[in-house]
Amino acid sequence: MTSWGRSLPNSGGGPERALAQIDLGAVERNCGRLRELLHGGAELCAVVKADGYGHGAVHCARAALAGGATWLAVATATEAAELRGAGFDCRLLVMGALTPADVRTALLADAEVVAWTPELVAALPERAGPLRPRVHVKLDSGMGRLGTRDPDEVRRLCRTVADDPRLELAGLMTHFATADEPGDDHFPAQLDLFTAVAGELREAHPGLVVHAANSAATFREPAAHFDMVRCGVAIYGLDPFGEDPAARGLEPALTLESYVASVKRFEPGDGVGYGQTWRAAEPTYVGVLPIGYGDGWRRSLSNNARVLVRGRARPLVGTVSMDNVTIDLGADADAEPGDRAVLIGEQGGERILAEEVAERLGTINYEITCGITRRVPREHHCDGAPL
Numbered sequence: 001m002t003s004w005g006r007s008l009p010n011s012g013g014g015p016e017r018a019l020a021q022i023d024l025g026a027v028e029r030n031c032g033r034l035r036e037l038l039h040g041g042a043e044l045c046a047v048v049k050a051d052g053y054g055h056g057a058v059h060c061a062r063a064a065l066a067g068g069a070t071w072l073a074v075a076t077a078t079e080a081a082e083l084r085g086a087g088f089d090c091r092l093l094v095m096g097a098l099t100p101a102d103v104r105t106a107l108l109a110d111a112e113v114v115a116w117t118p119e120l121v122a123a124l125p126e127r128a129g130p131l132r133p134r135v136h137v138k139l140d141s142g143m144g145r146l147g148t149r150d151p152d153e154v155r156r157l158c159r160t161v162a163d164d165p166r167l168e169l170a171g172l173m174t175h176f177a178t179a180d181e182p183g184d185d186h187f188p189a190q191l192d193l194f195t196a197v198a199g200e201l202r203e204a205h206p207g208l209v210v211h212a213a214n215s216a217a218t219f220r221e222p223a224a225h226f227d228m229v230r231c232g233v234a235i236y237g238l239d240p241f242g243e244d245p246a247a248r249g250l251e252p253a254l255t256l257e258s259y260v261a262s263v264k265r266f267e268p269g270d271g272v273g274y275g276q277t278w279r280a281a282e283p284t285y286v287g288v289l290p291i292g293y294g295d296g297w298r299r300s301l302s303n304n305a306r307v308l309v310r311g312r313a314r315p316l317v318g319t320v321s322m323d324n325v326t327i328d329l330g331a332d333a334d335a336e337p338g339d340r341a342v343l344i345g346e347q348g349g350e351r352i353l354a355e356e357v358a359e360r361l362g363t364i365n366y367e368i369t370c371g372i373t374r375r376v377p378r379e380h381h382c383d384g385a386p387l
Contacts, residue, residue, distance in 0.1 A: 015259045015338070015340070016257075016259075016377055017258060017259070017261075017290040017291065018256070018257070018258050018290065018291040018295045018375075018376045018377075019256075019257050019258075019376065019377055019379060020054075020055075020254055020255070020256050020257075020372055020376050020377070020378050020379070021254070021255045021257065021345075021378075021379045021380075021381065022055045022056055022059065022060070022253050022254050022255075022378060022379070022380050022381070023251070023253050023254075023255075023381060023382065023383060023384075024059055024060065024062070024063035024253070024380055024381065024382045024387075025063075025382045025383035026237050026251040026252065026253040027055070027060050027063035027064060027067065027235055027236065027237075027253050028063045028064070028066045028067035028382075029067065029251055030067065030234060030235050030236070030237050030250050030251060030253070031044060031046065031063070031064045031066075031067025031068050031069050031231075031235055032067045032068055033248075033249045033250060034215075034218060034229070034231050034234055034235065035067070035068040037218055037219065037222075038218075038225055038229065039222035039223075039225045040222075040225060040226075041227075042225040042226060042227055042228055042229055043069075043070045043071060043227065043228045043229075044064075044068055044069045044070060044071070044228070044229060044231060045069065045070070045071035045072065045073050045093065045211065045228050045229065045230045045231070046060075046061060046064035046065070046069035046071070046072055046073070046231060046232075046235050047072075047073045047074075047230050047231060047232035047235075048060055048061045048064070048072055048073070048074060048079075048083070048232075049073065049074045049075040049076070049079055049095075049232070050075070050370050052236070053232060053233065053236050053238070053366050053369050053370055054254070054366075054369035054370045054371070054372045055236050055253060055254055055369060055378070056378045056380060057074075057079065057082065057083065058082070058083065058086045059378075059380045059387075060235070060236070060253075061083060061086075061088060063382075064235055065088075065090060067235075069090075069235075070090060070091070071090060071091045071092070071093060071228065072088065072090055072091075072092050072093070073092070073093040073094075073095055073230055074092070074093075074094055074095070074096075074111075075094070075095055075096040076094065076096055076102070077094055077098060077102040077103070077105035077106035077109070077111070078102075078105065079094075080092055080094050080105070080106050080109040080111035081105055081106075081108070081109040083109070084109040084110060084111075091112065092109065092110065092111045092112065093111065093112045093113075093114075093136065093171075094106045094111045094112070094113050094114070095114055095230075096114075096146075097146060098113060100123070100127050103123075103124065103127040103128070103133075104127055104128075104129075107127075107128050107131045107133055108131070112133075112134040112135070112136060112170050112171070113133055113134070113135060113136070114135075114136045114137075114138050114146070114173065115135050115136070115137060115138070115157065115161075116137065116138045116139075116140070116146060116147045116148045116157070117148065117153075117157075118153075118156075118157065118160070121135070121157055121160055121161055121164075121167070124166075124167060125164065125166040125167060128166070132166060132167065132168055133166075133167055133168065134168045134170035134171075135161045135167055135168065135169060135170055135171075136170055136171035136172065136173050136209075137154055137157045137158050137161065137169070137171070137172055137173070138172075138173050138174065138175075139151065139154045139172070139173070139174045139193075139194060139197055140174070141174040141176075141190040141191075141193045141194045141212075142176075142177055142186060142189060142190040142193070143174070143175045143176065143177045143190075144177070145175070147174065147175075151193070151196075151197045154172070154197060154201070155197075155200070155201065155204075158172065158201055158204070158205060158208075159204075162205055169205055169208065170208075170209060171208060171209040171210065171211060172197075172198055172201055172208055172209070172210050172211075173210075173211050173212060174190065174194045174212045175212070175214065176190055176191075176212065176213070176214060176216070176217050176224070177190065178190075179213070179214055179216035179217035179220055179221075179224075179240075180216035180240050180241050180242070182220060182241070187217070187220070187221075191212070191221065191223065191224055194212055195223070198210045198226065209227045209228055210226040210227045210228075211226055211227060211228040211229065211230060212224055212226055213225055213226070213229040213230065213231075214229075214230060214231065214232065214240070215231045215232060215233045215234035215235075215240035216240035216241060217229070218231055218234070219234075219240060219241075219248060232366070233365065233366045234248075234250055236252070236253050236254065236366075236369065237250045237251045237252035237253045237254075238250070238252065238354055238355070238365040238366055238369065239355060239365065242355055242358065242359070242364060242365060243355065244353070244355070245353070245355070252344075252345075252353060252354065254344060254345075254354070254369055255342065255344060255345030255346075256297075256342070256343045256344040256345065256372065256376070257340060257341060257342055257343065257345065258289040258290060258291040258325075258341045258343065259289065259290070259338060259339060259340055259341055260287045260288070260289060260309060260335055260336065260337050260338065260339040260341055261287075261288050261289065261290050261324075261337060262287065262288040262337060263285050263286070263287050263288075263329065263333060263335060263336060263337060264285065264286050264288075265283070265284075265285055265333075266280040266283070266284050266285065266286050267280065267283055268280055268281060268282055268283065271318075272286055272317060272318040272326045273302075273318030273319040273321060273326055274318075274319040274321060275319050276318075277302060277303060277318055277319050278303055278317040278318040278326075280328075282331065283331055284328055284329065284330055284331050285328075285329040285330065285331070285333035285335075286317065286326050286327065286328060286329060287309065287314070287326065287327045287329045287335055287339075287341075288324055288325075288326055289307065289324065289325050289326070289327065289341050290323060290324055291323075291324070291325060291343070291376075292320055292321045292322045292323045292324050292325055293320055293321070293322055294322040294323055294373065294375065295323075295372065295373050295375060295376045296368075296371040296372040296373045296376065297320060297325060297343065298320065298361060298371065299319070299320045300320075300360075300361050301316060301320050301325075301357070301360060301361065302316070302318065302319045302320045303315075303316065303317060303318065303319075304316065304360050305343075305357065305360060306352055306356075307325075307327050307341050307342065307343055307352075308341065308342040308343075308345075308346075308347040308348070308350050308351075308352060309327070309329070309335045309339050309340070309341050309342075309347075310334055310335055310339060310347075310348065311347050311348015311349060311350055312334065312348070312350065313350055313352075314327040314328060314329055314330070314335075315327065315328050327341070343357075344357065344368070353365075354366075354368045354369055
């Protein structure tokens with residue numbers, strides 16, 4: 001499928017001003033790669049919260065299940081309801097905090113929920129009505145967010161849930177804070193604490209699903225796999241350590257594209273864009289791409305990014321505006337209006353990874369993909385074949 005596989009409505013043909021293409025074949029293979037790592041019969045839970053980290057939750061969930069995932073996880077009850085509405089019948093976990101209304105929404109979606117206080121557990125049956133909530137008790141082993149820090153309270157909560165016929169004790173979980181920082185001391189300390197508690201509760205509650213590992217921990221430490229791993233970034237081909245995904249056998253699934261809408265001749269001293277933050281040092285040509293921070297291409301990338309056109313990396317020059325960016329095409333003007341422009345992805349043997357963009361911004365790769373806004377259409381395909 002070409003990058004111009006879709007046109008603007010009533011435009012008479014031509015490229016999208018901005019387009020995110022997602023290769024579901026890559027998502028499926030990434031899940032297969034993760035399953036190869038799993039230790040001791042652990043299952044793979046694909047995390048598809050935040051619209052699949054910007055990739056499209058429903059499409060990516062299907063690809064993940066095809067690649068061997070057996071669970072799905074989200075952050076909100078609404079996300080769970082959307083997946084059930086799309087026809088998914090696998091086990092589904094809502095990992096985030098829930099209001100009373102959220103609890104009802106999650107349970108109506110046959111989703112499993114997380115609890116970490118006696119008050120939360122006590123409120124579940126009255127909010128559930130005739131439904132029987134499946135509960136995962138969360139230990140805060142060192143993340144410092146949701147969960148109880150007290151192992152004794154975890155034991156009591158598990159016993160309370162297991163003894164209540166209106167509830168089902170389904171799982172025990174934690175979340176790692178520094179698994180993506182190889183060699184640190186905090187991750188092993190978290191793992192040791194959780195392992196001790198999990199071992200005791202597994203004996204007390206046979207059938208308990210114990211889970212802790214995110215993508216980074218899945219790669220870093222087999223002892224963290226337990227009964228299930230919860231992988232988000234890696235299933236989309238984003239490296240959990242912020243390095244080259246290919247080094248870990250991962251394939252980036254997302255390509256972000258625009259096109260050259262205009263080419264202008266610039267003489268020395270000519271400036272471009274708001275604030276005239278860039279001026280031509282010598283005769284050159286400047287291309288305008290109709291994509292900007294309104295599409296999620298952050299303003300902090302002003303004079304601080306590369307774009308691929310005709311297989312060559314061109315510097316982004318000037319200030320990123322809401323709807324446009326400008327690139328220096330050089331004195332030979334080796335480009336013309338209509339040319340495809342790649343902001344994330346590959347072209348002509350060159351590539352720009354989300355990890356590169358993240359490094360330029362001092363952030364993480366999945367903030368880049370999550371930040372691509374709704375006005376950028378998502379086009380899903382499988383190894384180039386349209387769905």
